[in-house]
Amino acid sequence: MLFAFVSLVACSHATTNRNQNNLPEFSWDHISTWCFPCFAALPLTDEQVAWFNKFDMVDQCCSGLQLYPNGSYVPNVIETSFNVSQQLKAAKASTFFSPYIGMELGQSWYEPQQQFNTDPQHSHQWLRFANGTAVTCSPDQPYVCGLLQRAQNFSKVYDWRADGMIDYFVNNITGPFFRSNSVDGVFFDDIYTICEFVSGGAKLGWFNKDDGITFCAAAIQALQATADAGRAAGKLPIFSLKGDESNESAYNSTKYSQVLEQHGGMAYFEYWAGWPGQPRNENQLNLAIQLGQAGVPMQMHSTPDICRKNFTDWPLAMFLIAANNHSYFSVGEGWNAGLTQSLWLDAYDKPLGAPKGPATKTADHVWVRDFEHVTVYLDMGDCNKTSITFHS
Numbered sequence: 001m002l003f004a005f006v007s008l009v010a011c012s013h014a015t016t017n018r019n020q021n022n023l024p025e026f027s028w029d030h031i032s033t034w035c036f037p038c039f040a041a042l043p044l045t046d047e048q049v050a051w052f053n054k055f056d057m058v059d060q061c062c063s064g065l066q067l068y069p070n071g072s073y074v075p076n077v078i079e080t081s082f083n084v085s086q087q088l089k090a091a092k093a094s095t096f097f098s099p100y101i102g103m104e105l106g107q108s109w110y111e112p113q114q115q116f117n118t119d120p121q122h123s124h125q126w127l128r129f130a131n132g133t134a135v136t137c138s139p140d141q142p143y144v145c146g147l148l149q150r151a152q153n154f155s156k157v158y159d160w161r162a163d164g165m166i167d168y169f170v171n172n173i174t175g176p177f178f179r180s181n182s183v184d185g186v187f188f189d190d191i192y193t194i195c196e197f198v199s200g201g202a203k204l205g206w207f208n209k210d211d212g213i214t215f216c217a218a219a220i221q222a223l224q225a226t227a228d229a230g231r232a233a234g235k236l237p238i239f240s241l242k243g244d245e246s247n248e249s250a251y252n253s254t255k256y257s258q259v260l261e262q263h264g265g266m267a268y269f270e271y272w273a274g275w276p277g278q279p280r281n282e283n284q285l286n287l288a289i290q291l292g293q294a295g296v297p298m299q300m301h302s303t304p305d306i307c308r309k310n311f312t313d314w315p316l317a318m319f320l321i322a323a324n325n326h327s328y329f330s331v332g333e334g335w336n337a338g339l340t341q342s343l344w345l346d347a348y349d350k351p352l353g354a355p356k357g358p359a360t361k362t363a364d365h366v367w368v369r370d371f372e373h374v375t376v377y378l379d380m381g382d383c384n385k386t387s388i389t390f391h392s
Contacts (some may be wrong), residue, residue: 020267022184022234023297024057024096027324028354028371031316034299034328035342042080044087046261051339053092057185057299057328058173059268060100060237061341066137082182089182093252098238101274110339112172117156125162127198127215130176130208160218170229178233185236188266191256197313220255227263238299241287246352257287261294271314272300279306279383282365285322287358292324301330304343307383312345314383320376321359321367350374350390 034057044052051056060081073109081099088095116122126134135157158165177186190297194392199212207215223239230237241256255364260267274280291298300322312331319329332342332354355371361367365381379385 001148019301022236023326024184024236024328025094026056027351030350030352031320031345031348032328033344033348034059034330036330037341044084044368048339049088049091052342053088053095053123054344055330055342057096058088058096059098059299061070071379078176081177082180085182096184098187098236099183100160100189101173101177101186102189104281110257112168112176113155115172116158116168122156122168125165125168127157127158127159129201129206130211140266143158158222159215160222161214166222166225170225174226174229178229178235183235185238185266186230187238188223189240189268190270191223191239191241195255197309200342223256223259226265227265228260231264236297237259238268238269239265240270255268257291257296260291260296266297266299267291267362268299268301272302273318274306279314279380280318284381285318285367286379288322292322292327295325297326297328299328299330301332304331304333306387311383312343313388314386316345316347317378317386317388318380320371320374320388321378347388347390351392 033055035052035055036059037052038061055193078099080363085095085097085099088097095183116125123134128134136155158169160166166301174186176184195212195216198207198215201207202209202212227237227239239256239260257267259265267288272280288298290301300315302312302319304310304312307314315331316329319327323329330342333343351372351373356370356372359367359369359376365379367376367378367380369376369378373390375389375391377385377387377389
């Protein structure tokens with residue numbers, strides 16, 4: 001818990017997390033950026049390559065769903081990820097590329113996940129309801145499916161408590177990426193739903209009452225093992241957070257952030273600053289400040305219409321208040337295969353400069369921070385009062 005008045009250690013003197021390695025390029029000369037593109041067709045066009053390479057980092061998004069929207073198995077997705085990385089790096093060698101693995105529940109477009117779903121030898125590792133029925137991502141269980149409501153392949157869901165499950169995930173699901181020379185990290189999406197699903201399901205009677213606690217503890221162990229394996233392989237694991245939850249979900253976010261602080265990895269804040277018309281509260285900002293002070297690298301992804309139409313100053317100001325060494329910002333319009341999925345803001349082309357000092361909370365919900373070329377004023381109580389002033 002952070003106290004009411006919090007100062008962010010000046011980024012130029014920030015703690016470096018000893019667990020980190022293979023970090024992307026970073027400079028205070030400009031706002032560091034990343035993009036989260038979906039690919040509808042491959043190979044990428046020259047226009048796509050040039051656009052994505054404008055950003056400091058590229059995280060591949062939902063490749064399987066974009067290639068085969070009906071949810072059918074996608075062949076050679078691992079190889080496809082390598083090919084995308086190689087195509088981008090051929091044009092810009094410094095591009096930092098991370099393929100995508102869905103962590104909501106079970107997702108099945110990667111070859112090892114397909115084996116997990118179909119091979120009876122893994123049946124003891126499938127998550128099951130209290131009545132013994134295997135949990136599947138299927139059209140008749142839309143809540144269970146999460147984002148895969150269109151899937152027809154009846155994906156199984158990992159039971160992290162089962163013998164050999166964590167080892168299979170680390171060695172077989174993530175292993176091809178960690179062992180590859182083509183990628184720099186691995187992006188693990190929606191890890192915050194891992195605990196929430198079973199904990200909530202236990203309250204609804206879907207699982208035995210103790211399942212939520214034991215399942216969540218095992219899921220945290222899986223993330224720790226994944227972070228350790230990534231670090232040992234010289235890769236950067238990227239774990240998604242929301243950071244604004246309450247009650248038991250806030251407890252889960254605390255556990256996730258401890259994995260990052262103690263085992264390494266980058267934090268990805270999904271829905272940074274909120275949804276259109278629903279700005280975030282300060283819990284998310286406080287967690288980002290905490291992780292930044294601990295030397296954890298961060299990505300923030302937002303949409304342009306949270307406060308009002310095309311008012312990107314709100315999420316960008318919130319980012320600049322929390323930004324530390326190796327912090328990267330992205331704003332885009334939904335999850336699609338077009339170039340608008342990751343926008344290029346005018347602010348990216350302007351000089352930023354190193355911070356002159358810590359970000360200061362000057363009043364309830366109000367934060368101020370000065371950089372060499374920029375002054376940031378953030379009002380968490382009224383996003384319309386937020387401003388980013390460039391001095392040169």
